[in-house]
Amino acid sequence: MTDSGKVAQEAGVSGGGPLVVLENVNKYFGELHVLKDIDLTIHRGEVVVVIGPSGGGKSTLCRAINRLEPIDDGTIRIDGQPLPEDGKELAQLRADVGMVFQSFNLFAHKTILQNVTLGPTKVKKVGAADAEQHAMELLERVGIASQAEKYPAQLSGGQQQRAAIARALAMRPKVMLFDEPTSALDPEMIKEVLDVMTNLAAEGMTMVVVTHEMGFARASANKVVFMADGQIIEENTPEEFFTNARSDRAKDFLSKILTH
Amino acid sequence: MNLHQLLDFAPVFDHLGQILSGFWTTVRLSAATAVFALIIGTAVAGMRVSPIPVLRAAGTLYVNIFRNTPLTLILLFCGLGLRDTLGLWTNADASLSGYWLSVLGLSVYTAAFICESLRAGINTVPLGQAEAARSIGLTFNQSLRLVVLPQAFRSVIAPLGSVLIAMIKNTSVALVAGSVEAAAVMKQMFDDVGGTIPVFLGFAIGYMILTLPTGYFFGWLAKRMAVSR
Numbered sequence: 001m002t003d004s005g006k007v008a009q010e011a012g013v014s015g016g017g018p019l020v021v022l023e024n025v026n027k028y029f030g031e032l033h034v035l036k037d038i039d040l041t042i043h044r045g046e047v048v049v050v051i052g053p054s055g056g057g058k059s060t061l062c063r064a065i066n067r068l069e070p071i072d073d074g075t076i077r078i079d080g081q082p083l084p085e086d087g088k089e090l091a092q093l094r095a096d097v098g099m100v101f102q103s104f105n106l107f108a109h110k111t112i113l114q115n116v117t118l119g120p121t122k123v124k125k126v127g128a129a130d131a132e133q134h135a136m137e138l139l140e141r142v143g144i145a146s147q148a149e150k151y152p153a154q155l156s157g158g159q160q161q162r163a164a165i166a167r168a169l170a171m172r173p174k175v176m177l178f179d180e181p182t183s184a185l186d187p188e189m190i191k192e193v194l195d196v197m198t199n200l201a202a203e204g205m206t207m208v209v210v211t212h213e214m215g216f217a218r219a220s221a222n223k224v225v226f227m228a229d230g231q232i233i234e235e236n237t238p239e240e241f242f243t244n245a246r247s248d249r250a251k252d253f254l255s256k257i258l259t260h
Numbered sequence: 261m262n263l264h265q266l267l268d269f270a271p272v273f274d275h276l277g278q279i280l281s282g283f284w285t286t287v288r289l290s291a292a293t294a295v296f297a298l299i300i301g302t303a304v305a306g307m308r309v310s311p312i313p314v315l316r317a318a319g320t321l322y323v324n325i326f327r328n329t330p331l332t333l334i335l336l337f338c339g340l341g342l343r344d345t346l347g348l349w350t351n352a353d354a355s356l357s358g359y360w361l362s363v364l365g366l367s368v369y370t371a372a373f374i375c376e377s378l379r380a381g382i383n384t385v386p387l388g389q390a391e392a393a394r395s396i397g398l399t400f401n402q403s404l405r406l407v408v409l410p411q412a413f414r415s416v417i418a419p420l421g422s423v424l425i426a427m428i429k430n431t432s433v434a435l436v437a438g439s440v441e442a443a444a445v446m447k448q449m450f451d452d453v454g455g456t457i458p459v460f461l462g463f464a465i466g467y468m469i470l471t472l473p474t475g476y477f478f479g480w481l482a483k484r485m486a487v488s489r
Contacts, residue, residue, distance in 0.1 A: 068391055086311070088399060095397025105388035108487045109411050119396035122406060153488040164392075171396055 016044030019175055019206050020065060025074035027060060034060050035071065036230040042175070047207045049217040049238070052227035053253060058210040059102075061227065062179045065208065066097040079174060095123050098168030098176040102183050104160040106152035112139065112163045113148040116170045123171070131170070138166040142196050158189030162196055169200075176200070178209040214257065218242060226250045271453040272462040275445075282445030283466050289362055289431045289441055290470070294424055296367035301374025306404055308379055319375070326372040331365070332433050338365040339437035358438025365437055370427045377419045381412035386489075414485045421478025425471045432467075442466060 020042040027035035034057045042048050050058045063069040065076060067083050067090060076083045078097065084090040106115050116135035120126040126134075139145040142162040144155070152160055161181055168176060178197065182190040194216050201207055201220040211217065217224055217238055224241040226234040226249075233247050245251045272279070307319030326334070338361040342348045385408050393403030413420075432443035446463045453459065 066395060068395065091394070091397050091399045093397075094395055097395070099392075099395035101388060101392065101395075103386075103388050105386075105392035107389060107392065107407050108489050109414065118406065119398070122402055123397040151488065167392075167396065 019044045019079055021077045023075045025071050027071045034230050038232055044206055045204045046222045047201045047220050048223045048225055049221040050210045050225045050227055056228040057230040058227050059179050062177050062210045065177055066094050066099055095171050096174045098173035100164050100168055100178045100181045102180040104164045106160055106164055108152055111149050111151055116167045119171045135170055138169050142166050157185045158192045161193045165196055175206040180210050182213055266456050269458040272458050275449055278445055282442040285441040286431050289434055290428045292363045293366040293427055297370035297374050300371035304375040305378040309382055323372045323375055326369050331369050331430055332436055334369050335365040335433055335437040362434035362437040362439040373423045377416045377423055378412055381416035384415045385411045411487050414487050417478055417482035421475055425474055428471050
């Protein structure tokens with residue numbers, strides 16, 4: 001794959017082969033064409049930030065990668081494997097793809113610790129003691145170990161989102177998808193979540209992040225993908241994108257958000 | 261029959277043993293039916309939200325048949341159809357076969373209502389819960405069993421209580437399938453000593469002793485088990 005090798009060089013990532021490959025992906029919501037001929041390759045260890053105006057297809061793209069949104073056309077491959085249609089194979093593949101939602105979606109009837117151990121014990125059949133130990137390490141890492149026995153509703157939004165990140169990490173995923181992880185948070189809680197994500201990026205986790213946090217994109221992304229009207233308009237390094245965007249659509253978008 | 265006879269409490273106490281044994285059958289019918297109806301109802305609810313169209317159709321058909329058929333008809337079918345015509349359970353002891361045929365009829369009927377309550381409960385669980393469950397690699401069955409249904413059950417405890425209270429009172433039709441429960445004893449007493457107010461009151465109170473605590477228990481449970489979001 002000389003093509004993707006070139007992209008990796010451009011993105012400045014060395015050694016990581018392609019991990020998530022989208023080819024010619026199309027998706028419709030009824031009449032609405034929400035993903036138009038999407039081609040995107042995400043390499044191992046790469047942090048890809050997807051930005052763009054609302055309704056541009058960013059979240060749909062993110063959700064298509066673990067098939068929470070089925071696509072109508074094209075292929076998505078993760079670690080060389082095409083996404084299975086359904087059933088056990090799909091569940092197995094999802095276990096390798098961590099997902100963090102805008103609205104956290106912690107299991108409301110389970111404690112934070114149970115939220116984190118559920119996947120490992122039920123999907124990977126890890127023993128309860130091992131799962132708990134790993135879960136506590138992760139909760140420690142995201143800074144909420146002291147909240148382990150509480151229920152999600154007893155935590156602040158920032159704490160809930162960090163717990164959700166720990167829940168996804170507990171599956172030891174190959175890639176993490178973040179679908180606007182800070183959009184539902186108060187400003188002061190955004191930082192604590194972004195700090196966790198920045199650390200994760202620094203440790204070499206492969207990440208796809210849909211966000212409006214330009215600071216995070218500048219600091220941690222290897223690649224910025226600008227999406228509008230269901231298309232990838234521009235793919236670039238953060239420096240190039242923020243200082244010297246090629247497309248008028250991106251320039252227009254940046255001028256609106258960066259003037260504040 | 262004169263007023264004195266109409267208000268005579270003596271027959272109630274004279275027949276106390278018979279009445280209590282009738283209510284004991286009511287309790288046994290209700291308990292067994294509650295268990296089977298919950299199991300069948302949960303299974304059918306699972307079918308009705310399944311991604312497999314055939315299962316969904318089968319679940320819908322089940323609910324439409326049993327929710328829209330009078331209970332008396334179902335129980336008569338169990339007694340006259342299954343036992344007398346098809347010859348099922350005929351060699352068993354008559355009261356025992358009557359009991360199990362009644363449980364069968366009551367269970368399949370009540371299950372349709374439990375299924376629909378539960379399905380309403382499933383709709384109260386935010387979509388994100390199931391998406392999160394799938395995203396960590398749980399299969400459909402696992403996410404239903406471990407994430408969606410536990411929350412759905414908690415949100416419909418109070419309405420399930422109403423379904424079970426209705427079921428307890430519905431056991432009063434079980435006579436037609438051959439169960440001699442409380443209402444059957446009452447009918448017998450009406451024949452023997454007449455339809456007097458004390459007899460009627462005695463049985464009404466008897467049913468309330470069963471249903472009122474059920475209602476309070478489910479109300480308490482609903483509060484205790486509520487999921488905060």
